[in-house]
Amino acid sequence: MQTRGWCPYDLRRLEVEIKDVSTLYYYSNLKAPRSSKDHSDCSKERCLMMLTNPATYKLSHRSGCEACPLLSANLTDIERILRNDSIPLIELEKDTGITVHDLSHISEFVAISHVWAEGSGNVDGNALQSCLLEDISELVEKLPGDNRNQKYFWMDTLCVPVRPRELQTLALNKMRVPYERAKHVLVLDSHLRSLDSKKLSTTELFAQVSCSSWMRRLWTLQEGRLAENVWFQFADESVNVKTVFTNLSRQHIPSKVDHWLGLTIAMDLWMQIWGRGESVPDTSQVGFSLSQTSHSLRTRSVSVPTDEALCLINLMDMDLTRVTTVAPAKRMEVFWRTFEKVPKSFLFSKANKMSDVGIHWAPSSFMGFLSEKEWLGPQDLNSPREDDPHAIVTSVGLQLALPGFILHKDLVGRMKSFDFTWNFPLMVQDADGNWYSVRVEKPWRQGSDNFSGCQQLAVILAGELNLHKSSDKFTFQDFAVGVLVSIDKTEDAIIHVTAHHHVAVALLGEGFREYFSAASTCAQEVGLEQTILLNESHVASKERYTTVARQALENRSTMEIMIGQARHMGEPNDYEHLLSDLMDTTVVSARLGDRCRIQKVTGNQEWCVD
Numbered sequence: 001m002q003t004r005g006w007c008p009y010d011l012r013r014l015e016v017e018i019k020d021v022s023t024l025y026y027y028s029n030l031k032a033p034r035s036s037k038d039h040s041d042c043s044k045e046r047c048l049m050m051l052t053n054p055a056t057y058k059l060s061h062r063s064g065c066e067a068c069p070l071l072s073a074n075l076t077d078i079e080r081i082l083r084n085d086s087i088p089l090i091e092l093e094k095d096t097g098i099t100v101h102d103l104s105h106i107s108e109f110v111a112i113s114h115v116w117a118e119g120s121g122n123v124d125g126n127a128l129q130s131c132l133l134e135d136i137s138e139l140v141e142k143l144p145g146d147n148r149n150q151k152y153f154w155m156d157t158l159c160v161p162v163r164p165r166e167l168q169t170l171a172l173n174k175m176r177v178p179y180e181r182a183k184h185v186l187v188l189d190s191h192l193r194s195l196d197s198k199k200l201s202t203t204e205l206f207a208q209v210s211c212s213s214w215m216r217r218l219w220t221l222q223e224g225r226l227a228e229n230v231w232f233q234f235a236d237e238s239v240n241v242k243t244v245f246t247n248l249s250r251q252h253i254p255s256k257v258d259h260w261l262g263l264t265i266a267m268d269l270w271m272q273i274w275g276r277g278e279s280v281p282d283t284s285q286v287g288f289s290l291s292q293t294s295h296s297l298r299t300r301s302v303s304v305p306t307d308e309a310l311c312l313i314n315l316m317d318m319d320l321t322r323v324t325t326v327a328p329a330k331r332m333e334v335f336w337r338t339f340e341k342v343p344k345s346f347l348f349s350k351a352n353k354m355s356d357v358g359i360h361w362a363p364s365s366f367m368g369f370l371s372e373k374e375w376l377g378p379q380d381l382n383s384p385r386e387d388d389p390h391a392i393v394t395s396v397g398l399q400l401a402l403p404g405f406i407l408h409k410d411l412v413g414r415m416k417s418f419d420f421t422w423n424f425p426l427m428v429q430d431a432d433g434n435w436y437s438v439r440v441e442k443p444w445r446q447g448s449d450n451f452s453g454c455q456q457l458a459v460i461l462a463g464e465l466n467l468h469k470s471s472d473k474f475t476f477q478d479f480a481v482g483v484l485v486s487i488d489k490t491e492d493a494i495i496h497v498t499a500h501h502h503v504a505v506a507l508l509g510e511g512f513r514e515y516f517s518a519a520s521t522c523a524q525e526v527g528l529e530q531t532i533l534l535n536e537s538h539v540a541s542k543e544r545y546t547t548v549a550r551q552a553l554e555n556r557s558t559m560e561i562m563i564g565q566a567r568h569m570g571e572p573n574d575y576e577h578l579l580s581d582l583m584d585t586t587v588v589s590a591r592l593g594d595r596c597r598i599q600k601v602t603g604n605q606e607w608c609v610d
Contacts, residue, residue: 001028005035010211012044013299016369017272023264026207033191033211044369050117050216052303060119062131072127073098073158082170087177088159089152092137097130101152103181110140111182112155113223113230115213117303118190126158136188139233143184153186154178169324176226176314185227186238189214197234202244203262209241210269218302218367222314224273225296245270272296286390287343287376289316294375297366304328308365309335336362341390344400345377347609348462348481350502353445360445360499360610361398378462378481397610399494404460404482404605405430405598412454412486414595422501427508427516428598435508435516436465436598444483444499451500454486458497460607465507473511474568479504485609494606511568514561516589519582522548523590533591541590542583549582 001011010033018024037049061068073090077100081088087103103109114120122128140153159178160171179185189212197205209232214220224230231238245266273296293315302308309323309331318338323331333356342362351363351370363375391400407428422440429435438459443449462481482505485497525548533541552558553575562582566573571581589596 001032005032005039007032007034007037007039007042007047007049008044009042009047009050009216009301012369013216016299017268020264023261026203026261026265027211030204030207030211033208034213046301047216050115050213050301050303052116052121052123054123057121057123058119059122059129060132061129062135065129065131068129068131070127071097071130071133072125074100075126075161078126078159078161078171079167082161082167082174087154087174087181089154090158091152092133098133098158103154103177106152108145108150108183109152109154109178109181110143110150111178111185111223111227112136112140112153112188113179113185113214113220113227114155114157114188115190115217115220116157117217118213120188121157123162125162126160128157139186139188139238143186143231143238145183150183154182172310172324173320175222175310175320176317179223179226180228182227184229184231185223187214187220187224187230187232189232192232192234195234196236197239198236201262202248203265205239205244206241206262206265206269210265210272215272216300218297218300218308218311221273221296221300222311225315230273241269242274272299286339286341287345290342291372291376294363294366295372298368298370298375300367302367305365306331308332308367312366313338332362332364333359337393339393341392342398343376344391344402345462346391347398347400347402347460347483347499348377348502350374350442355446358394358396358610360448394608397496397608399606399608401604401606402460402462403464403601403603404458404607405600406487407457407459408595408597409456411592411595412451412457414592426596427512428596429516430598430600433513435513437506437508438482438484439479439504439506440484441502441504444501448498448500451486454498454500456487458485458487458495459483459503459505460485460497460609461505464603465505473509473514474564475509479506483609485607494608496608497610499609511561511564514557515565516585518552518558518561519585519589522552522582522586523593526590528590533587538584538587541587545583545586545590546579549579549586552582553579 002008014024014027018027034047034049039047039049042048059070071092073088078088081100081102084102084104089101089103089106089109091099091101093099120128120132136153136155137151141150143150160175161167191212192208192214195208200208209215212232214224214232229240230242231240248263248266293312302311306328310320312335313320313323318335322338323334326334333354336354336359346361346363349361349363351368351374352365353360354362354364366375368375391398405428426438426440427435428438459482465480466478482503483499484501484503485499488496488498490496522545526545528541528544553562559578562578563573566578566581571577
């Protein structure tokens, strides 16, 4: 598909959203959208052809026109209307050009939804080429309705002042109104406008809309979702996709395969545009709302990253003035601090996180190709029950109650003394003699993998560990999701911590318990001074345990344990390898001693994580 002109970004989007080969095969037979553009420098993360650069931005003309005058909306009229707490509307008259009207005096109008990257925006002023304005005005009048009055339209290029900033903010604060109040929203996309809708089957019509540039952009999501009637302009006519979807069951479908394929593509399109999740009616629904919004945004992009918070506030029907009155770089932080509570699952999100103190737990963006589980965390934590409340958003971190365990207070210092590496799992033991594997995974956030200055570590778990013992002595129980943290302080029974790494924790089988016990016994029999162990190399210390390790392997049960462990781990089980393995484990056991002991805490323990 890429050799036929598909952008790598579009292919990545299809890969994420399409779950079956047959649907992907269907898309592969479509003409690549924007195939006339050069996508050689595009990547899976972004399409460079869809970015707007103010320094190089060019206004587009109507097809066949190369030179025509710019027509500007009167900024004085726009300012007067905005300051009167209303919305400016545009009318194009042949003799007088653009006239600006007040929405409060107009009964019906059309809101234009377009892709700025295609040249219908303007970074310098509220003006467009006259040919393009004539085209838009004609399309507006052709939409269903009273054509005598259907001549007014709202378009951000003309109705949202580029400057001054204060006036632009006034307009941005009212961005929901045009799309909610408009009789129709008309979508203008260059790819769709190159296609004749009457020549497309219903399935292909849905697929082509799904492939359009309009479906890739962040701003256009709210424009489609807030509207009552959305019309997509094709070469021959405009099509109300909602109506086509509603009438899908009444249409003649050639075969069951066609019906299934069309329904699959249509449902995906429906969820991408109209899948609900924008409002947060009460705290119990915040997880669902955030999940639905992230699903809709994950394959979209925006040229100005700080615009994301504006769109989120609008989509979720919050007070837009909260983010328009702060510096653009602070908008996302303000958005997250708007919530009093969020699902606990955010603690385990694999998304890139905010860099602001106290809000490090929050994803820095809703966009990207992460799955819902990766972005929002474990499913059983993102839709809390009444008996499993949400996490509380505080000024210093995310406060929540979850189980976990606290590592020995001297463990960090001891690990530093002999350059312990997290490339291998840390084995720890609880008071009942159970052994656990703590496998360190990716850093919790950018720069969080620095343990310098840490005094004591702990692990917060997404749920209680399964202590069911398997009949297989060397079986790992299912890995539990966790976060490795360092303890900063304990205040009012709340443990304040700094998060460092995602971890996977598993209860080890009885065979591992016997394996570590054998190593511990060897270490105790030699009884070397800790100062000797800490001041010499691992190889030198290892040699000190050669004799006692050989004696241990003469015991049949110990030998069987060592062979079973080696087979389970896929390692050689000849005598020399078993001896070397036992000596290695003995050195680590001698150096750590009882510092590998943990103190388990219940799910009632309150943590505050940053």
